[in-house]
Amino acid sequence: MKAIMQFLKELHQFAGAALYRNMLGMVTSSFLESIGVLLLVPLLGLIGLVSLDMGGGYFSWAAGMLDGFEPLAGLGIVLGIYALATIAHSLIHRRVMIRNVELQGQFAKKLRLEAYRELLQANWPFFLRKRGSDIVNVLTIELARVLGAVNTFLQLVASVIFTLIQIGIAFWLSPLLTLFVLACGAALALVSRRFIRSAKQLGSQTSQHAQHYLAGITDQINGMKDIKSNTMELARLEWLQELSSSMLREQVAYVKLRMNSQFVYKASSTLLIAAFIFACFAMFRTQGIQLLTITVIFARLWPRFTSIQSNLETLSSMIPACRAVLELREECRASSERTEAMENTGGGRLPVLNEINVRNVSFKYDKSGSDYTLKGMNLRIKAHSTTAIAGASGAGKSTLIDLIMGLMRPDEGHILVDGEPLNDRNLLAYRRTISYVPQDPFLFNASIKENMELMAPGVTEEEIWGALEFASCAELVRGLPQGLHTVIGDRGIRLSGGERQRLVLARAIVRKPSILVLDEATSALDAENEYNIQEAIDRLKGSMTIIIVAHRLSTLRGADQVYVIGQGRLLEQGAFDQLAADQGGYFGRSIQLQTGSQASSF
Numbered sequence: 202m203k204a205i206m207q208f209l210k211e212l213h214q215f216a217g218a219a220l221y222r223n224m225l226g227m228v229t230s231s232f233l234e235s236i237g238v239l240l241l242v243p244l245l246g247l248i249g250l251v252s253l254d255m256g257g258g259y260f261s262w263a264a265g266m267l268d269g270f271e272p273l274a275g276l277g278i279v280l281g282i283y284a285l286a287t288i289a290h291s292l293i294h295r296r297v298m299i300r301n302v303e304l305q306g307q308f309a310k311k312l313r314l315e316a317y318r319e320l321l322q323a324n325w326p327f328f329l330r331k332r333g334s335d336i337v338n339v340l341t342i343e344l345a346r347v348l349g350a351v352n353t354f355l356q357l358v359a360s361v362i363f364t365l366i367q368i369g370i371a372f373w374l375s376p377l378l379t380l381f382v383l384a385c386g387a388a389l390a391l392v393s394r395r396f397i398r399s400a401k402q403l404g405s406q407t408s409q410h411a412q413h414y415l416a417g418i419t420d421q422i423n424g425m426k427d428i429k430s431n432t433m434e435l436a437r438l439e440w441l442q443e444l445s446s447s448m449l450r451e452q453v454a455y456v457k458l459r460m461n462s463q464f465v466y467k468a469s470s471t472l473l474i475a476a477f478i479f480a481c482f483a484m485f486r487t488q489g490i491q492l493l494t495i496t497v498i499f500a501r502l503w504p505r506f507t508s509i510q511s512n513l514e515t516l517s518s519m520i521p522a523c524r525a526v527l528e529l530r531e532e533c534r535a536s537s538e539r540t541e542a543m544e545n546t547g548g549g550r551l552p553v554l555n556e557i558n559v560r561n562v563s564f565k566y567d568k569s570g571s572d573y574t575l576k577g578m579n580l581r582i583k584a585h586s587t588t589a590i591a592g593a594s595g596a597g598k599s600t601l602i603d604l605i606m607g608l609m610r611p612d613e614g615h616i617l618v619d620g621e622p623l624n625d626r627n628l629l630a631y632r633r634t635i636s637y638v639p640q641d642p643f644l645f646n647a648s649i650k651e652n653m654e655l656m657a658p659g660v661t662e663e664e665i666w667g668a669l670e671f672a673s674c675a676e677l678v679r680g681l682p683q684g685l686h687t688v689i690g691d692r693g694i695r696l697s698g699g700e701r702q703r704l705v706l707a708r709a710i711v712r713k714p715s716i717l718v719l720d721e722a723t724s725a726l727d728a729e730n731e732y733n734i735q736e737a738i739d740r741l742k743g744s745m746t747i748i749i750v751a752h753r754l755s756t757l758r759g760a761d762q763v764y765v766i767g768q769g770r771l772l773e774q775g776a777f778d779q780l781a782a783d784q785g786g787y788f789g790r791s792i793q794l795q796t797g798s799q800a801s802s803f
């Protein structure tokens with residue numbers, strides 16, 4: 202329940218007085234609705250069905266109030282009050298319902314935005330740790346359940362308020378019988394605690410199933426080519442069959458639980474009413490008017506007990522979802538890379554003027570382990586130079602790049618930019634100067650122009666065409682149905698791996714970066730396009746700091762300096778020709794293997 206209370210606290214802080222105004226509206230509307238029951242008594246007396254004088258309490262009071270009026274005038278007054286109360290109830294109810302939806306909608310918007318903002322502010326290691334589909338699950342399915350829980354809670358409050366008013370009225374009519382009904386209700390509530398506990402357990406199974414389903418389906422849709430080409434369809438279908446059966450079992454168990462609890466409430470209410478009427482008539486000789494009114498009240502009160510019980514079960518089943526959302530937000534906050542100092546740095550850039558210095562840097566992914574991914578790295582990347590990083594697969598090249606870009610912080614040593622260590626005050630400004638092109642380029646499902654504008658707000662079409670020419674893809678874009686306005690990505694035009702790489706390179710350039718990081722950025726290109734891009738990058742030389750990671754070592758020939766790393770350590774460093782000529786070194790040997798000729802041929 203603590204998890205739900207946390208969200209209610211947030212709702213209270215967010216909505217403030219509006220929340221209480223709405224609750225007051227609910228109370229008023231419930232009260233006005235209840236007036237109908239109270240009016241039933243004088244109405245029946247006025248039309249001569251029953252004698253009010255014999256009832257005592259409220260009945261005698263009602264008879265006294267109508268005493269001075271003609272029967273017809275009395276009827277007019279009673280019906281007038283009834284009509285006014287009902288119309289006022291409908292108007293207030295309408296207003297309260299609309300305000301409730303508005304309030305909940307605004308609260309939903311706030312929750313979504315806050316959760317996503319906190320997610321965006323989490324550091325890169327957080328995303329390395331978490332499974333993407335789990336984050337999607339929490340931000341979609343679980344968050345929707347949290348909003349459902351808030352909605353159910355507000356309904357519960359309305360039900361409780363209404364029930365209290367009904368209890369008050371019932372008390373006025375017959376205190377003794379009302380106490381008896383309440384005692385029965387309390388006894389039933391004790392019995393039904395079991396239902397609430399079971400609902401909570403089923404709620405956690407719902408969360409787990411949703412998580413497994415989303416994770417599995419996401420994995421499989423992403424790996425559909427593998428599934429089809431390796432004929433794994435049957436195995437995958439079996440997986441889903443098993444999961445679906447488990448989901449079905451849980452859904453049926455939940456419905457059974459709801460139905461059981463409702464059955465207990467309905468059966469007990471029927472038995473109670475029957476026993477009640479019998480006892481009143483046979484033992485207490487209660488008047489017909491009292492019997493009728495009590496039956497009406499009972500019939501109105503008991504369904505409220507049932508709805509409170511049902512709301513409590515729904516709330517309990519949603520507790521795990523509330524916990525999941527709170528946990529994700531807590532984790533995001535704990536991994537936040539944004540500090541107050543960072544937020545106050547404005548939107549400036551920090552271009553590298555002299556050098557980036559990787560000084561004695563060591564890093565490990567598993568902070569509790571002893572194995573370092575990078576150990577004692579020392580690199581100097583001169584501003585406006587082209588630096589190549591080479592090494593075997595798994596040597597630590599991408600890890601080094603992530604550290605240089607400030608996506609992760611070294612466990613030992615420092616990344617110095619013009620002599621100053623990367624810190625809260627300069628990190629964002631430094632990152633704004635970087636354009637990064639990864640091996641597996643990502644484009645948003647939007648038009649080419651929008652993709653460019655996301656990277657460089659305010660960029661002109663002329664600048665976009667310039668970047669496209671640079672990345673050898675202007676021809677490609679001209680040939681697309683809507684040119685720059687063609688939508689690319691999942692729902693738009695499908696591009697080949699090489700075409701995507703060239704577009705992402707153009708997008709990187711359009712930002713006019715001070716540092717361009719290319720991590721295997723030309724690996725999917727054919728020889729001609731690779732040559733063209735190589736030429737273009739060579740033309741950029743001197744205008745920006747370029748860092749290139751590539752397995753195809755020939756693409757590094759324009760670099761001013763090459764660093765070779767192996768098993769997390771710096772193995773070789775020097776000019777391209779110098780390293781290529783050293784047949785005893787990793788770089789020289791690799792070049793020979795890749796080309797089958799002497800390095801001098803480059």
Ligand SMILES: Nc1ncnc2c1ncn2[C@@H]1O[C@H](COP(=O)(O)OP(=O)(O)OP(=O)(O)O)[C@@H](O)[C@H]1O
Binds near residue numbers: 597
């Ligand atoms: N998120 C991670 N968690 C734990 N270990 C990781 C993580 N990412 C990479 N590693 C490990 O760190 C080492 C270096 O990985 P890295 O990706 O930096 O190598 P690389 O030189 O870029 O490889 P490649 O050329 O194949 O891309 C590898 O042993 C890898 O298994």
